[in-house]
Amino acid sequence: MRRSLLWFKHDLRLDDHPALIAAASSERMLPVYVLDPKLLQQGQLGARALGVHRARFLLESLLALDGALRARGSHLLVVQGQPEHILPLLAERLDISEVVTHEEIAPQALSEIARLRAKLGQVPLRLVPGHGLLQASELPCPVEQLPAVYRDFCAVMEERLVVFQPLAAPERLPAIPEAAVELLMPPPTLSHLGLGEPIHIADSAFPFSGGEAAAQGRLRDYLWDSQGVRQYASARDSLIGTEYSSKLSPWLANGCLSVRRVVADLRRHEAQYGRNESTQELWRAVLWREFFRWTLVRRGEALFQAGGLKATQQAPTAVDERFLQWTQGRTGMPLVDACMRELAATGFISKRGRQVVASYLVNELRQDWRHGAAWFEEHLLDYEAASNWGNWAYLTGIACDPVRSQTLNPLLQARRFDPEAAYVSLWLSELRALPVAMRHTPFVLSHLQLNALNYPRLEHVPESWQPYLPGAAA
Ligand SMILES: Cc1cc2nc3c(=O)[nH]c(=O)nc-3n(C[C@H](O)[C@H](O)[C@H](O)COP(=O)(O)OP(=O)(O)OC[C@H]3O[C@@H](n4cnc5c(N)ncnc54)[C@H](O)[C@@H]3O)c2cc1C
Numbered sequence: 001m002r003r004s005l006l007w008f009k010h011d012l013r014l015d016d017h018p019a020l021i022a023a024a025s026s027e028r029m030l031p032v033y034v035l036d037p038k039l040l041q042q043g044q045l046g047a048r049a050l051g052v053h054r055a056r057f058l059l060e061s062l063l064a065l066d067g068a069l070r071a072r073g074s075h076l077l078v079v080q081g082q083p084e085h086i087l088p089l090l091a092e093r094l095d096i097s098e099v100v101t102h103e104e105i106a107p108q109a110l111s112e113i114a115r116l117r118a119k120l121g122q123v124p125l126r127l128v129p130g131h132g133l134l135q136a137s138e139l140p141c142p143v144e145q146l147p148a149v150y151r152d153f154c155a156v157m158e159e160r161l162v163v164f165q166p167l168a169a170p171e172r173l174p175a176i177p178e179a180a181v182e183l184l185m186p187p188p189t190l191s192h193l194g195l196g197e198p199i200h201i202a203d204s205a206f207p208f209s210g211g212e213a214a215a216q217g218r219l220r221d222y223l224w225d226s227q228g229v230r231q232y233a234s235a236r237d238s239l240i241g242t243e244y245s246s247k248l249s250p251w252l253a254n255g256c257l258s259v260r261r262v263v264a265d266l267r268r269h270e271a272q273y274g275r276n277e278s279t280q281e282l283w284r285a286v287l288w289r290e291f292f293r294w295t296l297v298r299r300g301e302a303l304f305q306a307g308g309l310k311a312t313q314q315a316p317t318a319v320d321e322r323f324l325q326w327t328q329g330r331t332g333m334p335l336v337d338a339c340m341r342e343l344a345a346t347g348f349i350s351k352r353g354r355q356v357v358a359s360y361l362v363n364e365l366r367q368d369w370r371h372g373a374a375w376f377e378e379h380l381l382d383y384e385a386a387s388n389w390g391n392w393a394y395l396t397g398i399a400c401d402p403v404r405s406q407t408l409n410p411l412l413q414a415r416r417f418d419p420e421a422a423y424v425s426l427w428l429s430e431l432r433a434l435p436v437a438m439r440h441t442p443f444v445l446s447h448l449q450l451n452a453l454n455y456p457r458l459e460h461v462p463e464s465w466q467p468y469l470p471g472a473a474a
Contacts (some may be wrong), residue, residue: 007033008033035188045370062076064214074176099120215251233277239423245351250381303386316366326365335410337428
């Protein structure tokens with residue numbers, strides 16, 4: 001009897017899941033998720049890979065996946081440990097014929113797969129393409145010839161009218177091997193993982209909950225019910241609210257939603273309601289993700305090095321107390337602090353917010369960008385290696401883009417994207433005592449006044465902020 005072990009990783013869904021389809025042709029199939037406790041330990045750059053928000057979303061996604069598998073006659077086995085130890089043990093004990101999983105692109109995941117393959121010995125490990133929008137064979141040119149700059153990448157990809165045909169979830173699945181039944185247990189809770197509960201703070205972005213049903217609900221709502229997608233181009237730089245962008249990223253990152261399904265639905269929406277600037281912008285947003293994925297495939301480890309893809313010596317390498325202040329949302333620059341507090345409280349911030357805080361850390365505070373990227377890795381619900389490290393490298397000016405760095409003037413950004421100071425008021429309660437007009441510039445107040453507010457003082461107000469200070473325009 002053929003028995004497959006299906007190894008779920010960041011593909012926690014049944015819809016459009018090529019590895020699941022491949023494994024489901026066996027007589028017995030054991031779906032397994034391995035939660036590696038190493039992810040909960042501090043890494044070399046001081047942050048954990050899996051913080052409390054990410055862990056909460058992951059555990060919810062696992063519960064939802066188990067429910068969906070049960071509804072089709074299967075189960076999810078969740079085990080804590082390292083895949084290269086756990087999976088060979090299971091394979092031996094349950095007489096598994098092959099292990100099936102999706103292909104990976106990040107260096108750490110690739111070496112994990114290599115270690116697993118070695119430990120599996122005679123049991124074949126089948127890698128199925130499945131995470132990205134396009135597989136290598138669907139690219140318009142060989143991977144090495146893909147443009148290294150986003151604009152050129154878009155030009156190659158944008159008009160490529162691929163008709164994405166995602167695979168439907170199977171209605172029934174093979175039962176798990178009989179001997180596996182006694183191994184089943186509920187997934188761990190946050191406190192089992194030693195993480196405690198996230199504090200619930202009024203959401204400024206979205207009440208994200210893990211799992212495929214929640215993901216499909218959001219996709220349906222954004223494209224069909226509320227049709228928020230039709231305002232995407234004008235709304236996407238806002239900082240507050242559920243509708244300023246699709247909010248699909250946490251589900252895409254955990255694989256609760258397939259990116260091919262997103263694009264297939266976007267194309268259907270366009271066929272029914274027409275293509276507009278917003279639907280095109282959303283397609284280009286998805287292409288950013290694809291761009292960074294292929295950048296990681298081509299450049300691998302180089303993306304994580306201090307000098308980035310340019311291997312330059314110019315990127316700052318300092319890490320001092322200013323990095324700590326940045327993480328705590330206590331730099332004295334209100335827009336930056338508000339974003340960092342939203343991130344810590346909810347695990348999410350807008351793209352605009354991410355750009356502002358990343359640029360501030362690197363260009364104003366001159367801190368090592370890799371520490372910022374690692375902090376994001378711990379906290380972002382939507383953390384993905386390629387998108388996170390790729391965007392950080394891009395903002396730092398050490399990606400392949402000809403632009404040296406994407407320096408953003410944070411005060412100009414505050415004036416433009418938070419003109420009524422609603423966002424900083426939401427997250428920085430200590431500034432609510434000030435008149436609205438002062439909430440972006442508390443640093444012009446005296447020491448005494450700032451102390452009374454319990455808000456930190458900025459060491460230095462850059463020259464470039466002068467035109468945006470109170471009264472400057474008059
Ligand atoms: C410093 C920094 C770090 C980032 N880290 C991540 C990360 O770890 N994971 C992540 O998914 N995104 C990351 N982004 C990109 C972007 O901020 C988020 O994808 C976006 O804010 C998610 O919200 P949304 O789903 O509403 O996006 P929308 O604006 O609705 O876009 C739709 C989808 O397109 C993709 N996308 C859009 N912009 C980008 C982009 N610049 N890069 C890659 N994909 C993009 C995402 O999958 C997103 O869900 C980062 C951006 C910056 C500046």
